[in-house]
Amino acid sequence: MTPDAINRLVAQLARLPGIGEKTAQRLAFHVLRSPPEYARGLATALNEVVDRVKLCNRCFSLHDGPEGTFCQFCSDTRRDERLVCVVEGIADELAIERTREFKGRYHVLHGVLSPLEGVGPEQLRIKELILRMQSAPIEEVIVATNPDVEGEATALYLTKLLKPIGVKVSRLAQGIPMGGDLEFADQATLARALAARRDL
Numbered sequence: 583m584t585p586d587a588i589n590r591l592v593a594q595l596a597r598l599p600g601i602g603e604k605t606a607q608r609l610a611f612h613v614l615r616s617p618p619e620y621a622r623g624l625a626t627a628l629n630e631v632v633d634r635v636k637l638c639n640r641c642f643s644l645h646d647g648p649e650g651t652f653c654q655f656c657s658d659t660r661r662d663e664r665l666v667c668v669v670e671g672i673a674d675e676l677a678i679e680r681t682r683e684f685k686g687r688y689h690v691l692h693g694v695l696s697p698l699e700g701v702g703p704e705q706l707r708i709k710e711l712i713l714r715m716q717s718a719p720i721e722e723v724i725v726a727t728n729p730d731v732e733g734e735a736t737a738l739y740l741t742k743l744l745k746p747i748g749v750k751v752s753r754l755a756q757g758i759p760m761g762g763d764l765e766f767a768d769q770a771t772l773a774r775a776l777a778a779r780r781d782l
Contacts, residue, residue, distance in 0.1 A: 588614065640714065642690040642707045644672055655688050662686045664721040668711065668740065670694050670728060678726060689714065694732040695739055703739065711740075715747050722750040729756050
């Protein structure tokens with residue numbers, strides 16, 4: 583019979599997304615086999631995340647600065663405040679940042695429209711985006727939601743809201759990935775690649 587402390591740890595780990603009971607057990611036993619400093623360090627890191635990390639008041643990214651301050655992207659005066667990239671979540675923001683190509687600011691929605699799951703505009707940071715548009719000199723909004731049904735619906739909804747304000751709204755180009763073969767691309771991807779073609 584497994585001790586209650588391990589059962590509680592497995593139960594908590596199994597609540598993480600993508601972690602089933604077997605994986606949670608393996609993780610729990612890994613923590614148990616590791617030196618005590620590892621488990622204490624993990625616990626400290628979890629506590630720090632809960633206590634210190636908060637949402638930026640402007641773009642809703644994450645930061646661990648004092649309350650009321652902005653994240654690193656909003657605080658960086660070298661970034662172009664006239665250009666805003668709207669993303670679904672923090673992981674998307676970091677993916678775009680890794681390209682080192684985008685020099686503007688971000689706005690994190692924290693999800694996409696999904697009526698079947700009960701996610702409407704009021705559950706996302708859309709109202710805050712509109713307020714931001716009215717108080718900042720933003721000239722272009724790049725909608726960088728995923729190219730799936732919910733992402734496309736969210737992009738269309740944002741376009742309908744933002745165009746009347748007089749701001750340019752663009753969408754990330756989609757098409758054939760580098761190193762991909764045309765013969766293996768699906769029809770929708772090929773169609774988008776053709777539509778988003780550019781001059782050489």
